[in-house]
Amino acid sequence: MRTRSATRLTIFAVILLTALYGWGQETQSSEDQRLNLEAHVGKMTGQARVGQPIYKRFCIGCHGPLGDGQGENAQWIDPKPRNFTTATFRCRSTPTGTLPTDQDLYDTIGRGLVNSNMPHWLPLTNHDRVNLVAYVKHFSPRWLKEKSGTPIEIPKEPEPTADRIKVGQTLYQKLECWKCHGVEGRGNGPSADTLTDDENRPIRPFNFHDSEKFKCGTADWQMYKDFMTGLDGSPMPSFVDNVKPDEAWDLVFYLRTLQPMNSKEKQIAKQLGLKPIAGAAQPPANNPQ
C-alpha cells in the first residue's frame, strides 16, 4: 500500500516536473527567440545579445531591467522613460499603429529626445547603437510576429513662399491643430489641459515658440513626418489620410514661422505681417451629413 502511494506520488511529481520544465522551455525559447533578434541599419547589423550588456550599462537606470520604463530613476523624471514592452513609439517614419523601422530607433538613440531626460548617445559607437536597437526590440514579442511598417513617402521639399505659408496657416486652422497647440502655437489650446498619454499621464502639446528643436528631429522633413505619421502613444494623431503632400509642406513652412530662431519662413511672415489665426471662430460651415 505504502509503496503504491509512493509510486503514485513519484509519477505525479514526474508529470508535474515535466509540465513545468516544458513550460519553462517554452518561455525560455520565446526569450531565446527574442534575444536572436537583429537590427539592420545601413550596412550594419545589430544583435540583441550583443546589445544586452550595453543596455545594462547605459539604459537600465531609466528604462529598467524589463524594458518597461520602470527603472530606478523613472520615478524622478518626467516625461517618463519609454516602455519598450508595448513597442509603441512616438518617432516613426511608418504609419500609425505599425512598428517603426530599425533606422527610426537608431536615429532616436543618436538624437536623444528634446525636453526629456533622454540624451543623445553619440558617445557610443554606431555599432553599439545598432546593437542597442536590437536589444530594445527584444522586449516586445511584436517584433517576432510583425514587420516594421512601410515608411510614408516624403516628396522633395519645395521652396517656402508667401502663398505656401498662408495655405499652411489656413490648414492650421482647418485641421484644428490649435485645439491643442493654441492659436499662436504656444501649446495652450482649449483641449491642452485635459490631454493624457496612452498610460493616462498628463501630457503637454508642443509649444512652437519654446524651442527650435522637435522631439523627433529638427529638419523640415522630420516635422513633415511628425504630423503625417502621428506620435503613437501620445494624443498627436496621424494626418496622412487627409493631408496631401503639398499641403503638408505648407504646414511645415507655417509652423516654422512660429519658432524662435530666424528662418526664411519667419522673414516672409514678417513681410506679410502674418497675424495669428482666430481660433475661437467657428470652422467654416460644413454641413453635417
Added chain:
Amino acid sequence: MTIRYKITAAFSALVLFALGALVLSTNVSAAGEGKITGTVKFTGTPPHERPIDMSKEPYCQKLHASNPVKTENVVVGPDGSLEWVVLYISEGLSGSAASAVSSEKPKWDQKGCQYIPHVMALDANQHFLVTNSDPTSHNIHPLPKAGGGNNQWNKSQPPGAPPIDTSWPGEEVAIQVKCNIHPWMHGYMAVVKGPNAVTDEKGAYTISGVPPGSYTVTAWQETLGTQTQKVTVAAGKPATADFTFKGK
C-alpha cells in the same frame, strides 16, 4: 469466431459512419438558425450619470444645449433595463460558427461629440467604418491592451473626411476608444469570435445565427464587469438568457 468479429467490425463501422453523417448534416443544415435572446437588468441604485460639459466645443455645446448629453458608464432605463451590454458566446462554438466573420460593415460615427453607438460588438477581422458627421475635427484613438494581438493607432478625421475602413485582428473585450481633443468622448469596441449582440435601450438583445448546441453566454458591461450563463439552443427554438447586474 472470426465471422462474429467481422460482423461487429462492419456494424461499428456503420454506426460510426451514420454518426459522422448525422453530425455533419446538423452542422450544415442548422447553422444560422438558432437564436439566444434575453434582457439585461440592473438592480440597486444606478450610479449618477452626470451631464457632460462640452463648452470646449461650442458647436457640440449648442447642439445639446436643451438636452445635455450624460455620461454613459451605466445607462439604466426607468424599468431597470441596462443598455450597452455586450453579449457573446464564450464557450461551445465550433467549426464554421466560430470562424465565420460577419460581412456586415457596422458604422462607428462621431456625431455631436459622441460615439454612435457607444458600444459596438464585432467579430475579429470584421470590417467597420469610422465616420465623422460633425463639422469639427476628431481624433480616433483606440487603446487595445498591449500584447493582445491588436495595436493602438491614432488618426485625425477632419470634417468631410472619408470614412476609415478597418478591422481588429485579435479578440478583445473590450477596446476603449477615445478622442483626445474631446476628452469626454469614450466608447468601446468588443471584438469576439462568432455571433454577438449589444443590448438596446430596453435592455433586450438577440444573438442570431447560433447552431443548436450547448453554450456559455458572457455578458460584459464596461463598469460592472462580466457574467456568464449556460444555455442550450435547440433547432427552431430560441434559448433565453436573462442577466441581472447588481449596483453597489
